[in-house]
Amino acid sequence: MFTTGSKFLVGAAVLATLSAIAYGVTQDGIMGTVGLGSAAVALWFLAGLNLYTRDNNYWADEIASIEQAPAAVPAPANSVWPFAFAFGAAVLAVGLVTYQAVFIIGVVLLLVSGAEWTAEAWAQSASADTGHNANVRDRIANPLEFPLAAAIGIGVVVYAFSRVMLFLSKTNTVIAFAVLGSIVIALAFFFAYRPRVPSKAAAVVIGVGALGLIAGGAAAGLSGEREIHPHETTSGLNEEGVDICTSPDEFEADLKASQSVSATAAVAATITLGSDGELSYDLNGPSAPGAVGITLPRSNPNNIIFQNRSGEPRRLSASLGTMVAEGSTNEVPVLMCTTLVDDGGAQNMTMRIDLPSITTPGGYSFFVPGVESAELNLVVP
Amino acid sequence: MNRRVRIAAAVGLAALVAGCAEDAPQDMFQPAGPNAQSIYDLSVPVFIIAGVIGVIVMVFIAIIVVKFRDRGQAIPDQVHGKPTLEIILTIIPALILIGVAIPTVGTIMALNDTSDTECVINVTGQQWWWEIDYPTQSGCGSGIDQPIITSGQMVIPIGTPVLVRGTSRDVIHSWWIPRLNGKRDMVPGRVHTNRIEADEPGIYAGQCTEFCGLSHANMRMEVIAMTPEDFEAWKLNQTKPYESPAEGTLAAKGEQTFISQCARCHQVNGLEDADGAPIVSRPDLSVYSGAAPNLTHLMTRNTFAGAAYNLLTPECRPKVWNAPSETVGAEYLKGVTPDCLNSVELREWLRNAPAKKPMYADPTKLEATDGLTRGMPNLALSEDQIDELVAYLLERH
Numbered sequence A: 001m002f003t004t005g006s007k008f009l010v011g012a013a014v015l016a017t018l019s020a021i022a023y024g025v026t027q028d029g030i031m032g033t034v035g036l037g038s039a040a041v042a043l044w045f046l047a048g049l050n051l052y053t054r055d056n057n058y059w060a061d062e063i064a065s066i067e068q069a070p071a072a073v074p075a076p077a078n079s080v081w082p083f084a085f086a087f088g089a090a091v092l093a094v095g096l097v098t099y100q101a102v103f104i105i106g107v108v109l110l111l112v113s114g115a116e117w118t119a120e121a122w123a124q125s126a127s128a129d130t131g132h133n134a135n136v137r138d139r140i141a142n143p144l145e146f147p148l149a150a151a152i153g154i155g156v157v158v159y160a161f162s163r164v165m166l167f168l169s170k171t172n173t174v175i176a177f178a179v180l181g182s183i184v185i186a187l188a189f190f191f192a193y194r195p196r197v198p199s200k201a202a203a204v205v206i207g208v209g210a211l212g213l214i215a216g217g218a219a220a221g222l223s224g225e226r227e228i229h230p231h232e233t234t235s236g237l238n239e240e241g242v243d244i245c246t247s248p249d250e251f252e253a254d255l256k257a258s259q260s261v262s263a264t265a266a267v268a269a270t271i272t273l274g275s276d277g278e279l280s281y282d283l284n285g286p287s288a289p290g291a292v293g294i295t296l297p298r299s300n301p302n303n304i305i306f307q308n309r310s311g312e313p314r315r316l317s318a319s320l321g322t323m324v325a326e327g328s329t330n331e332v333p334v335l336m337c338t339t340l341v342d343d344g345g346a347q348n349m350t351m352r353i354d355l356p357s358i359t360t361p362g363g364y365s366f367f368v369p370g371v372e373s374a375e376l377n378l379v380v381p
Numbered sequence B: 001m002n003r004r005v006r007i008a009a010a011v012g013l014a015a016l017v018a019g020c021a022e023d024a025p026q027d028m029f030q031p032a033g034p035n036a037q038s039i040y041d042l043s044v045p046v047f048i049i050a051g052v053i054g055v056i057v058m059v060f061i062a063i064i065v066v067k068f069r070d071r072g073q074a075i076p077d078q079v080h081g082k083p084t085l086e087i088i089l090t091i092i093p094a095l096i097l098i099g100v101a102i103p104t105v106g107t108i109m110a111l112n113d114t115s116d117t118e119c120v121i122n123v124t125g126q127q128w129w130w131e132i133d134y135p136t137q138s139g140c141g142s143g144i145d146q147p148i149i150t151s152g153q154m155v156i157p158i159g160t161p162v163l164v165r166g167t168s169r170d171v172i173h174s175w176w177i178p179r180l181n182g183k184r185d186m187v188p189g190r191v192h193t194n195r196i197e198a199d200e201p202g203i204y205a206g207q208c209t210e211f212c213g214l215s216h217a218n219m220r221m222e223v224i225a226m227t228p229e230d231f232e233a234w235k236l237n238q239t240k241p242y243e244s245p246a247e248g249t250l251a252a253k254g255e256q257t258f259i260s261q262c263a264r265c266h267q268v269n270g271l272e273d274a275d276g277a278p279i280v281s282r283p284d285l286s287v288y289s290g291a292a293p294n295l296t297h298l299m300t301r302n303t304f305a306g307a308a309y310n311l312l313t314p315e316c317r318p319k320v321w322n323a324p325s326e327t328v329g330a331e332y333l334k335g336v337t338p339d340c341l342n343s344v345e346l347r348e349w350l351r352n353a354p355a356k357k358p359m360y361a362d363p364t365k366l367e368a369t370d371g372l373t374r375g376m377p378n379l380a381l382s383e384d385q386i387d388e389l390v391a392y393l394l395e396r397h
């Protein structure tokens, strides 16, 4: 006798009535009681109307119409996507007021579950056969799901591995992954030669392994990376007060240094140390005829290529005046240099100079440690 | 007349009239030197060839449309392929293209040649002005033994092939003086070259032609070509020692205001502090691009802030800009005299530079971020300070 619509309305009306009474008794507020009372009256009216018209549902009572109804369609199985979708919306809302990362997770969740839900719902209306519908869904969605899932899976594995590797010391990493690799290969052989091992067992082993990996990655990620010894650079040594730029000797920074430059066009200048021990230069265009040196714009990244044709490994250095060292009153020379360049090699040096050369008596210059005659003026206007 | 015909006529006329300009200083069809001339000599015949071909094609299309329009006639025989015709119609365009390509490639190579230039000038673009510096050299007339640095206006001697070596401090800009040569992009970290040469003394205008931000349209530049004698005089003036304003004058006050307000960004060569130590500007600590114009000889130029505004009053400007080639050099060398100073524009600039030259679309960003601004900030100077500064700047000849 109660139709769907009237059930709702009667329920709402009862709720409103009880609330009005409860509010009136506990809060002794006129306005709230009047509001809830009005809602109750309106809802009772609608409920009455609905009962009278029977939801406008002409066959609600007609047995005949039910008997003639088409065969029941199997109800679709429960779906996780509406839940995931709602969860995504909640995460998104939380993200709005907390962290951007949470917001992004919410957006992704919302999009993915929305797409999955849509595909599923669309497939459910394909036919009356649920099995067939599931196939339809898979055909549409799998080409997208599989690569995506694989990408995420690989990403997680790689990231977790990298965290573990960075956490362990250099030697331990090698040992740990040699052992791990052996275990993986051994297991693979085992499963390959024992095809009768139930696939469930394999799944359990892989699942446990994956969990272990993620847990290990998370633990290692949280406890940070091992100390990594940075490769020395000429500028770094320079800052530490090591006189690399005035020394012709080999430093750690000089080991494995690049000996060639791939892009050589349109640099500010190419400076060459010849076998005669002289520095010559080539500007892009003619050297300003009779120039007393190279002129470079101030506060600008200028690319200089140093070519060594002297027969010995050499570095190009630039003397850029002096400055007062931080935390002291000592004037220290400002220097900049390439690493050692082998004979026949070349290296790029990017120089940004913020003070004009007039600030230094004698100006700026390029020089080559160990080669007295190699000197070239540098003008920064 | 039918409405469509009338609209077509109006559009055609508008397009035609748009090509007319009485005063077009940036006209590549008025070449003023050999580099621009070679571009002109290439583009005119290519344009004629392309135009004739265009007309022939259009006429053919018109004939076919009219003659073979659907009058209910039977569909003609459909033939597939006509090798002779197809080969001819492939070979003829190929020959035409080869004919165009040979002089084009030749011209491009000639314009890229840098071996015969006799004067080297560096230009550095930044938002939104060009810095111009003359490296020390024996070229550029009698040679340059002390670097010269200026902005917005490049002075060159006539009849001298000049090599512009350009780069940029921030984004890509493009250097183009249409009457002297084609354009060249100036790219951070790279040095690109552009040769220019002027036959006659004159002022040749150009502007940045690579969109580089909000005030791209206000990033202009001029090349001022003058006789070798005038050029020597200009050089001499650019390297003359600094003179402090006479004591007790408004300009002397201006010098102090300049030191306190402006010298952190703007270099004035020779300016010294109370202890006699040279004052060195550090625009790299105040401006994104790391540079601000050198104001040592501001009043020897007649435009400012990316050559976008005039230092000369509207009455005085034509005397220089429209001067015949015999006198333009001398007129330019006079610089900005007190009675010709366009104090309105200069004062507007000092009062609130970003209001004159847009630097941020979002006004809340005008405040310095990390101590850096784009372009010159509003320094909130008092009118008295502005008076002093104008008096001081007016002496920067």
Ligand SMILES: [Cu+2]
Pocket: B125, B126, B128, B172, B173, B174, B208, B209, B210, B211, B212, B216, B219
């Ligand atoms: Cu620009």
